[in-house]
Amino acid sequence: MTDLDMSPGDELLELAEKQAALGEVRGGPAADPVNIPMIRHWLDAMGDANRSYLDKGVSPPAMAQVWTMPGVRRGVKDRSPVDDVLAALDAAGYTGVVATNCEQTYHRPARVGERLSAATRFSGLIGPKRTALGEGYFATWNVTWYGEGDAPVAEMMFRVLKFRPRRKSGTPAASTAPYPLRPAQNRDTAFFWEGVRQGELRIQSCADCGRLRHPPGPVCPSCRSTSRSYVVARGEGTVFSYVVHHHPPVPGRETPFVVAVVELPEGVRIVGNVVDCPPDAVGIGMELRATYRAMDDEVILPMWAPRES
């Protein structure tokens, strides 16, 4: 939790000045030289039918950034003076981001075979500003692409707004979106969910005949008693059956996920998610232990993890 009353402004601006003072920070050479296959794919993806780039062996100017992109694995991404500023903004609670400006200047076409490199200069941080999205800072940086021989190919000015996402008025500091799959509760079932909030798995027991029952209900089917109590389960169980949900998407969930019917040593079954292991590792008979997950600031669900983990 961040202290919302603390103003991190001075520290942020100080860091920004320090990063700007570094000047242009040169990255390493691109992984691949400017090449025909990539140009062909890019033109195809953009729907650009102009063949002259391919014929002349030059890169379309708007492709400048493509040549030095780090790729999805990002393992070899160059450090830039921007990263520390963005990380500090995240840490100060300005976790939202939206790009506001992108201006590119093209100096000359890059030729096939040329290996580009990018240099980044942090240009400035302005804020805090009140915006429609919430309070935030505008961060600006400039990237220059160089070919061989230090002749600049293109330049780009890029600006983002890093903002603190607004909270819904009247609700306490919401760190996550409300979980959409909320259980309905009434006086017959509230004890179970209260237990979950306290990190225990409660099984209804008949106060007269002692029969355990899950899911619970208002009347003991064995002896008609309406006197109810509960026992706290040991929190162990085994998979009796399970499914792996792939499709369609489920609100509040990422697919695939596992749902199991779990048999408890106390003699009842309960449905829950199996977490902390890949779906392939789940099987009937697998031993589990109960765990509890906060789905948002209010809803906590009992779940199941492999017992040995």
Next chain:
Amino acid sequence: MSGTRAAIAGIGATEFSKDSGRSELRLAAEAVFAALDDAGLDPSDVDGMVTFTQDTNQEIAVAREIGAGELTFFSRVEYGGGAACGTVAHAAMAVATGMARTVVCYRAFNERSGRRFGQPDARLGGQPTSQGLEMSWHVPFGLMTPAAWVAMFARRYMHVHGATSEDFGRVAVAMRRHAATNPAAWFYQRPITLEEHQASRWIVEPLRLFDCCQESDGAVALVVTSVERARDLRRSPAVVTAAAQGSAEGQMMMTSYYRDDMSGLPEMSVVGRRLWEMSGLKPRDVRTAILYDHFTPFVLAQLEELGFCGRGEAPGFVRDGGIELGGRLPVNPHGGQLGEAYIHGMNGIAEAVRQIRGTSANQVPGVEHVLVTAGTGVPTSGLILSAG
């Protein structure tokens, strides 16, 4: 059945599509007109109506659209597709008791272009009604689609009986093969192979796409009246020899996971036992059966619960082509809901009537009795229809 015996005297349907382009009420009216025309009756003859609790068209609204007059009986049957044969059961009871003389059963929806039952609905567990509370033990964990609810049973069936995904696939292949020669089927002339089934994507493991029935827009209506009157009408009657509803101990809507055994359909066993008792017939007397096939695994479980084979024997029964045309028990000659259309089981009842009349696109020879079931995994219902 005691009292005045009832029969299905008319059947009617709209086309089966993915986008009807019409309101559900209009679909209902069209199907009812078709069923009345089939029977040779007039809307003014209708004095009773039965539909599903889930149908969005009230009985009085359908009555207004078709120009019916006074109704003396109207009823709804609960539990999704489990209602299908129950509508005929309620209609037959109304005829038997004299509450009504001509009862229309109908189901109309735009289940593909409108509200799709397979799409998660976060409101399922929203209200503390008995059903909302029941759902609340499942929906918060993302267990909230019919495919997922059924998959939980299917996994257990595989575990207990050693069944495989290919065993489920053979059901889908048989249904699509039947649909391929039924011009009314959505999948007319579009059979699939077991390899295609095995290559289809996971929906909820262990169910693949081709284990799940299609989604359809359309409507089906049936006209129920007394056997005596039906004999004077345009078509040969399909006599309601037996009708039953069934719910078993510990029953839930679709998540009866808390009973001792999870590999069967005890509610269908209730229905089956009642049907055999009431009719005095045995499984060998039935030449063809209409088994509710929203998901393939439950076709296997039904064969066992209804006594067409022993427990755990259904995969072998299906492996030998037993449910195909020409097999031991051709199941769903129209292609079922996997192949013809998903009209919540009502199109299956219409096919049973055609089999009795001898007018099906895939007619099974020598049919005297047809057993029909409704939704599986839910409280359900069934019929035995007979020539007469």
